[in-house]
Amino acid sequence: MAAPDPTTLQAPPPEVVHATELAFLAAWDGGARPPGWALTPRAVVTFVCGSKGETLRLPKAGKPTGDVPASLAVTEKFVGDRALV
Numbered sequence: 001m002a003a004p005d006p007t008t009l010q011a012p013p014p015e016v017v018h019a020t021e022l023a024f025l026a027a028w029d030g031g032a033r034p035p036g037w038a039l040t041p042r043a044v045v046t047f048v049c050g051s052k053g054e055t056l057r058l059p060k061a062g063k064p065t066g067d068v069p070a071s072l073a074v075t076e077k078f079v080g081d082r083a084l085v
Helices: 019-028 041-049
Strands: 055-057 071-073
Touching: 019 041, 019 071
Parallel strands: none
Antiparallel strands: 055 071
């Protein structure tokens, strides 16, 4: 995704703000993804609800590429009952 021109945006989209977390989660969870999804359902829940302060680490087979860190604590974006997500 091309970076949008910051002078034309009121606020950057979540894909830009949380790009590192999204790239990490895509590498972290090697499970099956529904058609058209970049992440597994489990990774989506982790993205939205956070990792509860736990630092997640890429599996040994999942070596970081580019700007993807080897470990990351995912921030919480939704406050509420995890079952609602």
